[in-house]
Amino acid sequence: DQQVKQNSPSLSVQEGRISILNCDYTNSMFDYFLWYKKYPAEGPTFLISISSIKDKNEDGRFTVFLNKSAKHLSLHIVPSQPGDSAVYFCAASVVGSQGNLIFGKGTKLSVKP
Amino acid sequence: NAGVTQTPKFRILKIGQSMTLQCTQDMNHNYMYWYRQDPGMGLKLIYYSVGAGITDKGEVPNGYNVSRSTTEDFPLRLELAAPSQTSVYFCASKKNTEAFFGQGTRLTVV
Numbered sequence: 001d002q003q004v005k006q007n008s009p010s011l012s013v014q015e016g017r018i019s020i021l022n023c024d025y026t027n028s029m030f031d032y033f034l035w036y037k038k039y040p041a042e043g044p045t046f047l048i049s050i051s052s053i054k055d056k057n058e059d060g061r062f063t064v065f066l067n068k069s070a071k072h073l074s075l076h077i078v079p080s081q082p083g084d085s086a087v088y089f090c091a092a093s094v095v096g097s098q099g100n101l102i103f104g105k106g107t108k109l110s111v112k113p
Numbered sequence: 114n115a116g117v118t119q120t121p122k123f124r125i126l127k128i129g130q131s132m133t134l135q136c137t138q139d140m141n142h143n144y145m146y147w148y149r150q151d152p153g154m155g156l157k158l159i160y161y162s163v164g165a166g167i168t169d170k171g172e173v174p175n176g177y178n179v180s181r182s183t184t185e186d187f188p189l190r191l192e193l194a195a196p197s198q199t200s201v202y203f204c205a206s207k208k209n210t211e212a213f214f215g216q217g218t219r220l221t222v223v
Binding site for chain 2: 004009034044045049104
């Protein structure tokens with residue numbers, strides 16, 4: 001049973017517009033959430049994270065929102081750029097345990113010029 | 114800055130052969146992980162280690178073994194390769210909350 005779900009396998013957005021990637025989780029013990037970006041033939045790279053004590057974290061063009069009551073988080077990219085085209089993975093963990101990251105299946109973002 | 118280094122990058126194995134995927138990190142991280150990624154799927158945890166001498170099974174450990182004799186190295190062993198083990202394998206290390214990944218090993222078993 002998937003604990004972290006990314007229900008949209010793909011998303012296509014025009015350059016300059018907002019990209020919104022969604023992620024849902026089922027385990028209420030998760031207290032730390034991360035987004036990773038992956039280009040083909042490369043390993044995932046860390047993008048942005050959020051602790052469960054916050055509802056928003058911003059880093060440049062990237063903002064992550066967390067809605068604990070809905071067990072939902074989203075990644076906003078504004079403005080989207082062609083170089084943002086990649087697969088984005090949502091991950092969750094329980095800080096203080098082994099800290100294993102549980103990943104969603106990923107969403108492939110395509111930003112068209 | 115090397116970070117997490119995996120070797121080899123690509124490998125083709127015949128059914129029943131064995132091999133070791135190497136992983137080393139130079140960040141002095143205690144936690145290390147092996148994940149596999151199948152097409153259209155997320156990363157699934159095979160094995161993990163919280164420090165030298167300590168390893169434990171993840172979600173999909175069958176057919177694999179690991180060891181952690183040093184902080185830096187965390188090799189993954191396939192003893193009897195099967196077609197179901199065709200995948201891309203990622204090693205990662207972590208200190209606090211953020212994991213750093215290697216570039217991956219693409220393994221094909223034929």
